[in-house]
Amino acid sequence: MTIRWGIIGASRIAARAFIPNARLDIRNSVGAIAASNLPRAKAFAAENEIETAYGSYAELFADQSIDAIYIAQPPVFHPELTLAAVSAGKAVLVEKPFGITKAAVADFLAKAPADHLAWEALVFAFHPQIHIARQLEAELGAIRHIYSHFVYTPEQLDDYRKDPTIGGGALLDVGTYCLRAAQLIMNQTPNLVKAEAIFSELGNNDEGNAFFEYPTGVTFHMHWSNRKPRDKSLVIEYENGAAVFEEPFNPASSDYVLVRQAGTTRKLVAGSVTTWQYALSHIGDVLTMGSTPIHQIKDFSMEQADLLERIDRLARGAH
Numbered sequence: 001m002t003i004r005w006g007i008i009g010a011s012r013i014a015a016r017a018f019i020p021n022a023r024l025d026i027r028n029s030v031g032a033i034a035a036s037n038l039p040r041a042k043a044f045a046a047e048n049e050i051e052t053a054y055g056s057y058a059e060l061f062a063d064q065s066i067d068a069i070y071i072a073q074p075p076v077f078h079p080e081l082t083l084a085a086v087s088a089g090k091a092v093l094v095e096k097p098f099g100i101t102k103a104a105v106a107d108f109l110a111k112a113p114a115d116h117l118a119w120e121a122l123v124f125a126f127h128p129q130i131h132i133a134r135q136l137e138a139e140l141g142a143i144r145h146i147y148s149h150f151v152y153t154p155e156q157l158d159d160y161r162k163d164p165t166i167g168g169g170a171l172l173d174v175g176t177y178c179l180r181a182a183q184l185i186m187n188q189t190p191n192l193v194k195a196e197a198i199f200s201e202l203g204n205n206d207e208g209n210a211f212f213e214y215p216t217g218v219t220f221h222m223h224w225s226n227r228k229p230r231d232k233s234l235v236i237e238y239e240n241g242a243a244v245f246e247e248p249f250n251p252a253s254s255d256y257v258l259v260r261q262a263g264t265t266r267k268l269v270a271g272s273v274t275t276w277q278y279a280l281s282h283i284g285d286v287l288t289m290g291s292t293p294i295h296q297i298k299d300f301s302m303e304q305a306d307l308l309e310r311i312d313r314l315a316r317g318a319h
Helices: 012-022 038-047 057-062 074-086 102-111 129-136 170-186 275-289 297-315
Strands: 003-008 028-034 052-054 068-071 093-094 119-120 142-151 191-199 205-213 219-225 231-238 241-247 257-261 264-268
Touching: 003 012, 003 057, 003 275, 012 028, 012 038, 012 275, 028 038, 028 057, 038 052, 052 057, 057 074, 057 102, 068 074, 074 102, 074 119, 119 142, 119 219, 119 231, 119 297, 129 170, 129 241, 142 170, 170 205, 170 219, 170 231, 170 297, 191 297, 205 297
Parallel strands: 003 028, 003 068, 028 052, 068 093, 093 119, 142 219
Antiparallel strands: 142 231, 191 205, 205 219, 231 241, 241 257, 257 264
8 A cells, every 4th residue: 555645834844854754665655745825835846756736735635645644834733734634534744742732732632533643743752762761770770860951043043933823932842852752751740840941032932941750759851942052862860870862852873872880881772764764654554554553642742732831831930
């Protein structure tokens, strides 16, 4: 079976990440692009060798030849577009964060068909590297503390990331990665203890820290910023050692986890292809072989939206 993908949004990430990785799996065909206007869609289609261009999203939803849709739009539009897609019988991979409020995610889940298939594109969740965190407990003891940061400076300053009304700010853009890493490792709902942030003139949450405690006593500290040189990290402290994930969110085959124990260090490598390839391979297995879906929107995105909202409120002084 060939999976014919459509794309909503003539975006840089679609061209740089989704399309080339989708085409590495022979089951995938990128067959259509829908943009806010037809000239933009046609230009993107020509640049990326896509057969069909639509000047409206409704046309893509109605295309019976399309099996799955990748959505790359400002976050505030993600739930609405994903609902339209799954209601049309399409599987969906949608950019992060899926929703900027808990209410928006709840509305989607209430209205979506019970058997819908939809994933949030935090694709590192599908990479085997993230499983190392729990596997190391067998030799290092229980997890005691998790620290993660994702900081960067935007390539351009005129996109949606400047506008807080449609999902701008570093908390939603990259803080989401840090939070999802902890969700995957702990699989528990934490208590938010403290949050602090620096806000832009427009009100974006551009840099900050949040501190959590889990029911088991594990603590978690996350840091996000769009005002610093690009850097990412995930550090896990155990009873008898520590693990440092040098590239936690987009590991390549050359990246590793540095394990420290009793004065010694060693490197662990997991995974041979990109995070996108692992995610798209899983979606392909679900659609073509009936594999059980994991890491769906219904599994994590409600709690994620709730915690992000609570972080922002607490940092602004509201409770």
